[in-house]
Amino acid sequence: MTTNPHGRKTQGTAPAAGLIPVVAPARPNKAARNVLRKLVQGEAPPTAPMNIVDRLAGSPYANFTIQVGKAEESARKTIDFALRLAETMFRYGAGALEVETSIIAVTAALGLRNIEVDITNQSVVINYAPRDAVPITLLRVVRSWTNNYAGLVEVHELVTDVVSGGVSRDEAYRRLDVIVKKPKPFPRWVVSVAEAVFAAAVVGVIGGTGFGMAVSFVTILLAGQLARVLGRWRVPDFFITAISSFIVTVVAVLCFMFKVPLSPSIVVAGGILLMLPSGRLVSAVQDAINGFPVTAAGRFLSAFLTFGAIVAGISVALVTSALLGMDRLNVAEPITGSLPLAVALVLIAVATVAICIAEQTARRLVVPTTAVALAGYLVYHFGMAIGLGGRFAPAVAAIVIGILARVVALRLGAPQLVVAVPSVIFLLVGLSIFRAMFVMTLTPEDSVTGAVGIFNALIVILAVAAGVVLGDNMARPFTRSDGQKDRRRNRRR
Structure with missing residues (x-):
């Protein structure tokens, strides 16, 4: 039993005469350690894959509403709709980023996750691979192009309505058919x-x-x-x-x-x-x-x-x-x-x-x-x-x-x-x-x-x-x- 300079008794062995006393190491500051870890590692692991929904950040479809229902049972129909939507956008002159964000937004809004999208100059591939289920991979090739910015605007409005939760998949199918068959604004x-x-x-x-x-x-x-x-x-x-x-x-x-x-x-x-x-x-x-x-x-x-x-x-x-x-x-x-x-x-x-x-x-x-x-x-x-x-x-x-x-x-x-x-x-x-x-x-x-x-x-x-x-x-x-x-x-x- 020893007495510290403040008069309090502590357990331990007194240092031998003539030896330098051994001081216990200071306890590390947990808050400082957390700050240092964030500075070095960042908020997410550096090798973690990017969530595909994060591609919607900054796009008009960043705030989507998920329609809860039997999404898994109708996944094929949802992917078919997304592919037809992408084909229409490409035909009307949309860029690759616009097509990709529209596919991600529509599939996410209709309840499908685990979606991967691959876009080339004239083809779109969508892969849907849920856990413990058979994956679905569909391909659509765009073989023709036409000038139709008015149709592209209507497709954009359709995607916006789907993302906001106001349009079901069947109604979206019907509206897309109307857009495709609608005559152009100028003869x-x-x-x-x-x-x-x-x-x-x-x-x-x-x-x-x-x-x-x-x-x-x-x-x-x-x-x-x-x-x-x-x-x-x-x-x-x-x-x-x-x-x-x-x-x-x-x-x-x-x-x-x-x-x-x-x-x-x-x-x-x-x-x-x-x-x-x-x-x-x-x-x-x-x-x-x-x-x-x-x-x-x-x-x-x-x-x-x-x-x-x-x-x-x-x-x-x-x-x-x-x-x-x-x-x-x-x-x-x-x-x-x-x-x-x-x-x-x-x-x-x-x-x-x-x-x-x-x-x-x-x-x-x-x-x-x-x-x-x-x-x-x-x-x-x-x-x-x-x-x-x-x-x-x-x-x-x-x-x-x-x-x-x-x-x-x-x-x-x-x-x-x-x-x-x-x-x-x-x-x-x-x-x-x-x-x-x-x-x-x-x-x-x-x-x-x-x-x-x-x-x-x-x-x-x-x-x-x-x-x-x-x-x-x-x-x-x-x-x-x-x-x-x-x-x-x-x-x-």
């Missing part, structure tokens, strides 16, 4: 005229005269009708694009033969504007950024095959004209022109309305999409004016478009890409790639210049696509209040 002849109007308006923006706009209008009408005839004959898209670009170049050659005061590059640029896969390139980069490299690679390959078809058709026309004794035309020269800002804004508005009609956008979204495009063009115009350059100014404009597109689209009950894609068309990222590929094809001595041009164009495309995705993510705090209201309204049942 075919209106779409043909809108495509020609779009080309004419953009020719005016890039520096063409009124006569050049008229020639572009007629050329697009001619090429569009020929493309539709070839499409009914089941001719592959590659050859349809090549033949259409051949016709456009023949028009340019005829204008040159008859001394028409019009630049051949204006005629060709106006004729191939709608053939350029600018939107597909932007979508490919977005898929790559969002974590779908296989889908992005497929879209990149498809886009560059389209560029190859355009260059092939133009090259054949130019070589044929040279064999007939005509001078070789330079159809890839840069087009420079400056318009007053007010005139440019009018032409941009006309072009955006036209491309919305060509994409079969819902009528209620045409005016908001045009407003977003005008805002983006103003940012691009003033960015170029203050010296941001041809690479950074499009990126800043794309960020603004991404923010506004998400806010406007969610307010109107539509997916973001329905507003964002038509709004970035005015950046014309496809023209620079076309010029670079044309230089590499017909002028081998300038192949280095063409390669540098392709590299610069890809940088701009990456900047535009990344800007749209970044703007979409930046706008999430502004749209979170709607999600919180949905969370209060939705109840698990």
Whole structure:
């Protein structure tokens, strides 16, 4: 028994004389240890798999309602519905991320967990593997595409209703059948005229005269009708694009033969504007950024095959004209022109309305999409004016478009890409790639210049696509209040 300095008696053996007393180690601080563990390990184990429902974070379907019922017994029907939904969205032009989040939200809302989704460029695979049960794996291949943004908006509304718990699976099946069979908002002849109007308006923006706009209008009408005839004959898209670009170049050659005061590059640029896969390139980069490299690679390959078809058709026309004794035309020269800002804004508005009609956008979204495009063009115009350059100014404009597109689209009950894609068309990222590929094809001595041009164009495309995705993510705090209201309204049942 020993006495401590405070006079309290403690049990133990007194240290021997001349030896240093042994002090008992201090008890570790549990709170400090927990904080240190969190700093080192994080909230979850570093190797734990990600829950697939976590993919819905930040999407419009983050607050879903689970419909409790005999989900396991009807799993096959639920997966069939999800696959048909995904196929419809792909056919109407949705991106891979939009399709994946819709599948996850619908299956989770209808009571199915343990779902895995695999999406490629034209196929969707859903695997359902519950414990102690036979797994189900179904595949759906998308073999056709069509422009139908209005249908995509209705599909988005259907998914939202299913996720909120207000629509059963059978009712969702019926509504999807109605959407698929519903006619598009604009007839075919209106779409043909809108495509020609779009080309004419953009020719005016890039520096063409009124006569050049008229020639572009007629050329697009001619090429569009020929493309539709070839499409009914089941001719592959590659050859349809090549033949259409051949016709456009023949028009340019005829204008040159008859001394028409019009630049051949204006005629060709106006004729191939709608053939350029600018939107597909932007979508490919977005898929790559969002974590779908296989889908992005497929879209990149498809886009560059389209560029190859355009260059092939133009090259054949130019070589044929040279064999007939005509001078070789330079159809890839840069087009420079400056318009007053007010005139440019009018032409941009006309072009955006036209491309919305060509994409079969819902009528209620045409005016908001045009407003977003005008805002983006103003940012691009003033960015170029203050010296941001041809690479950074499009990126800043794309960020603004991404923010506004998400806010406007969610307010109107539509997916973001329905507003964002038509709004970035005015950046014309496809023209620079076309010029670079044309230089590499017909002028081998300038192949280095063409390669540098392709590299610069890809940088701009990456900047535009990344800007749209970044703007979409930046706008999430502004749209979170709607999600919180949905969370209060939705109840698990």
